[in-house]
Amino acid sequence: TQLLEQSPQFLSIQEGENLTVYCNSSSVFSSLQWYRQEPGEGPVLLVTVVTGGEVKKLKRLTFQFGDARKDSSLHITAAQPGDTGLYLCAGGGSNYQLIWGAGTKLIIKP
Amino acid sequence: ETGVTQSPTHLIKTRGQQVTLRCSSQSGHNTVSWYQQALGQGPQFIFQYYREEENGRGNFPPRFSGLQFPNYSSELNVNALELDDSALYLCASSWGQGTYEQYFGPGTRLTVT
Numbered sequence: 001t002q003l004l005e006q007s008p009q010f011l012s013i014q015e016g017e018n019l020t021v022y023c024n025s026s027s028v029f030s031s032l033q034w035y036r037q038e039p040g041e042g043p044v045l046l047v048t049v050v051t052g053g054e055v056k057k058l059k060r061l062t063f064q065f066g067d068a069r070k071d072s073s074l075h076i077t078a079a080q081p082g083d084t085g086l087y088l089c090a091g092g093g094s095n096y097q098l099i100w101g102a103g104t105k106l107i108i109k110p
Numbered sequence: 111e112t113g114v115t116q117s118p119t120h121l122i123k124t125r126g127q128q129v130t131l132r133c134s135s136q137s138g139h140n141t142v143s144w145y146q147q148a149l150g151q152g153p154q155f156i157f158q159y160y161r162e163e164e165n166g167r168g169n170f171p172p173r174f175s176g177l178q179f180p181n182y183s184s185e186l187n188v189n190a191l192e193l194d195d196s197a198l199y200l201c202a203s204s205w206g207q208g209t210y211e212q213y214f215g216p217g218t219r220l221t222v223t
Contacts, residue, residue: 033211033212035214040198040216040217040219041216041217042114042200042202042214042216042217043153043200043214044214045211045214048211088152090152090153097143097155097166098143098153098155098212099155100152100153100154100155101152102150102152103152
């Protein structure tokens with residue numbers, strides 16, 4: 001069974017600090033996606049990584065896919081209150097389903 | 111470009127009843143996936159429809175069923191509702207089979223009492 005574990009589950013930091021969120025598995029994924037979800041809304045796709053070792057940047061967010069395609073990280077530089085939300089990673093599994101992590105709830109305090 | 115829409119936004123049902131949730135896919139997309147998200151958890155895959163056929167299914171019982179129409183919109187039907195069915199139901203659309211880059215609607219919040 002393919003599983004994705006996210007850590008930490010909860011993170012509360014001050015505006016301006018840096019942070020990293022991790023998404024780990026013992027399984028290989030063909031692709032891995034990061035989403036952000038706000039309360040009462042659907043997840044919004046941030047990025048898809050496909051190649052082992054790939055690094056993608058989205059403004060202050062940096063996403064990395066592990067060389068073995070089993071893990072990924074999301075690094076936010078100089079976090080802002082607008083970054084607050086639930087960050088979810090999801091990997092392409094068998095049977096056309098996305099395997100989801102449980103999410104990291106991020107709160108950025110002004 | 112029209113995004114993914116879902117209806118209704120909120121719904122309250124009684125245990126044992128049946129419910130139908132609806133989803134309109136983003137223009138240009140031919141695949142719809144449905145997910146159940148319990149409070150504080152990541153989404154759980156229910157099933158995917160591609161060109162009006164069920165294309166993959168997660169670990170959900172047969173009382174969860176669906177349809178996809180020629181315009182690629184979709185319905186999720188749940189029979190014999192149970193209290194544990196209370197959740198946010200998410201619909202996502204994409205192009206082609208599989209899981210690449212899915213775009214989600216706002217969800218339907220179902221409460222079963």
